[in-house]
Amino acid sequence: MKFLCLPCDQVMTFAERQVPGDGTLAAVFSCPSCEREMAMLTNPYETQLVSGLGVKIGGRTVPEQPMELLRTSLDGARPDAFVEADAPPAAATLAGDVPIAGRLTWSADALERLERVPSFVRGMVKRIYADWARERGISEMTPELMSRARTELGLEEM
Amino acid sequence: MRNIRTYTEVGPGGASIPEQVVAQGDRLAARLKDIRSVVGIASGKGGVGKSALTANLAAALASDGLRVGALDADLNGPSLARMLGVVGKRMVEGEHGIEPPTAAVGVRVVSMELFQDGEDAPLRWRGPEADGWVWRNVVETGTLRELISDVAWGELDVLLVDVAPGTDRIGRLLDLVPDPAALLLVTTPSEMSRRVVARSARLVREACVGKVGIVENMTSWECPNCNALTDLYEPAGPDLSGRDGIEKWGAVPFDPRLARSTDEGVPFVLSHPETPAALAIREIIARLLGELEAK
Numbered sequence: 001m002k003f004l005c006l007p008c009d010q011v012m013t014f015a016e017r018q019v020p021g022d023g024t025l026a027a028v029f030s031c032p033s034c035e036r037e038m039a040m041l042t043n044p045y046e047t048q049l050v051s052g053l054g055v056k057i058g059g060r061t062v063p064e065q066p067m068e069l070l071r072t073s074l075d076g077a078r079p080d081a082f083v084e085a086d087a088p089p090a091a092a093t094l095a096g097d098v099p100i101a102g103r104l105t106w107s108a109d110a111l112e113r114l115e116r117v118p119s120f121v122r123g124m125v126k127r128i129y130a131d132w133a134r135e136r137g138i139s140e141m142t143p144e145l146m147s148r149a150r151t152e153l154g155l156e157e158m
Numbered sequence: 159m160r161n162i163r164t165y166t167e168v169g170p171g172g173a174s175i176p177e178q179v180v181a182q183g184d185r186l187a188a189r190l191k192d193i194r195s196v197v198g199i200a201s202g203k204g205g206v207g208k209s210a211l212t213a214n215l216a217a218a219l220a221s222d223g224l225r226v227g228a229l230d231a232d233l234n235g236p237s238l239a240r241m242l243g244v245v246g247k248r249m250v251e252g253e254h255g256i257e258p259p260t261a262a263v264g265v266r267v268v269s270m271e272l273f274q275d276g277e278d279a280p281l282r283w284r285g286p287e288a289d290g291w292v293w294r295n296v297v298e299t300g301t302l303r304e305l306i307s308d309v310a311w312g313e314l315d316v317l318l319v320d321v322a323p324g325t326d327r328i329g330r331l332l333d334l335v336p337d338p339a340a341l342l343l344v345t346t347p348s349e350m351s352r353r354v355v356a357r358s359a360r361l362v363r364e365a366c367v368g369k370v371g372i373v374e375n376m377t378s379w380e381c382p383n384c385n386a387l388t389d390l391y392e393p394a395g396p397d398l399s400g401r402d403g404i405e406k407w408g409a410v411p412f413d414p415r416l417a418r419s420t421d422e423g424v425p426f427v428l429s430h431p432e433t434p435a436a437l438a439i440r441e442i443i444a445r446l447l448g449e450l451e452a453k
């Protein structure tokens with residue numbers, strides 16, 4: 001799917017995606033030459049067709065997560081289907097308060113906020129936050145940083 | 159008419175969907191690299207005992223020392239987790255993907271039963287109520303892709319895929335794994351089942367799947383008193399073996415204990431190794447391994 005600005009004969013570039021929450025989607029594209037913008041609006045089942053492919057219109061801000069499609073699409077998911085591989089990272093600070101290099105710790109508030117994510121997708125969401133933090137050299141995750149990551153990554157879609 | 163440049167002429171940009179689909183394909187291919195042989199087990203119609211056969215083949219292969227995975231591709235009617243005794247076990251969010259539970263015999267198992275809440279939960283997807291048929295197929299094919307590519311199967315000698323009944327479902331597997339090492343078509347001697355499997359045979363032949371074997375299930379029963387085997391059905395319908403290079407790889411006599419023990423999570427081949435049905439399954443394995451070796 002591409003949009004061609006006819007006056008400029010240029011492919012428009014993806015600018016922004018919005019998910020109002022009613023199953024519809026808006027994707028904004030703009031012309032690199034004349035800067036004119038257009039929004040593509042999709043109805044719920046058009047939106048579903050695209051997300052059913054496991055793709056995002058305009059590209060991904062976050063790499064596709066393991067079983068992302070299944071975990072975000074299945075209705076009636078088993079709450080305890082997944083278990084984390086590692087022990088909770090809080091244990092890392094017990095031994096002499098020296099954080100393990102590259103290891104992300106979570107503040108109590110951040111963990112509490114993470115607990116509110118349905119367990120079926122929690123591991124996936126946690127990994128997304130952790131990757132985001134690692135790329136920015138962040139060693140402790142807080143609710144404020146979670147909010148920032150959420151906006152930057154466009155996580156409201158998940 | 160205006161001269162508008164075509165999709166391919168205008169160069170990159172736009173919604174970037176093809177790139178993402180390519181990336182999915184790469185992930186799938188990378189995962190399949192560690193799996194020596196993918197073997198599909200399919201049938202034209204349901205009720206021929208295909209899943210019980212898959213569970214027993216998996217258990218027997220693993221007990222022979224092979225590294226075995228069993229994937230339940232029957233998303234709407236899953237049963238492999240129960241048959242291999244891993245219902246209720248949890249999957250681990252590992253570094254290299256989702257780590258599947260391991261059955262007592264060492265088989266790594268993935269089935270929708272592991273993801274769904276409640277044993278009899280029907281498969282439901284989130285999405286617009288109306289026109290579900292438009293998108294459901296897309297989601298289910300994508301889910302099947304994830305069940306292969308996102309599972310940390312590790313190195314496997316054999317991944318057995320229990321394909322949902324229906325010719326179109328074989329096509330769905332072939333879309334994702336275009337070159338399975340072998341395909342077993344399970345049928346019963348009754349006419350209807352044979353006719354339906356004939357259709358599937360044609361599909362796999364047209365898709366140029368290399369090794370295809372027919373397995374006849376529930377062919378006969380053993381008298382518990384005199385141990386004589388009696389045919390359960392008058393063979394009817396087209397005899398498929400020998401046609402188009404598709405041969406019969408085996409026949410499994412009916413044994414009510416096979417269905418019963420498998421439902422309890424204990425594979426019959428291991429609990430009753432000396433029965434005609436278990437020996438027949440061992441024979442199919444010998445044939446299958448011979449075919450995979452010759453590949």
Ligand SMILES: [Zn+2]
Pocket residue numbers: 005006007008009010031032033034035036
């Ligand atoms: Zn323009």
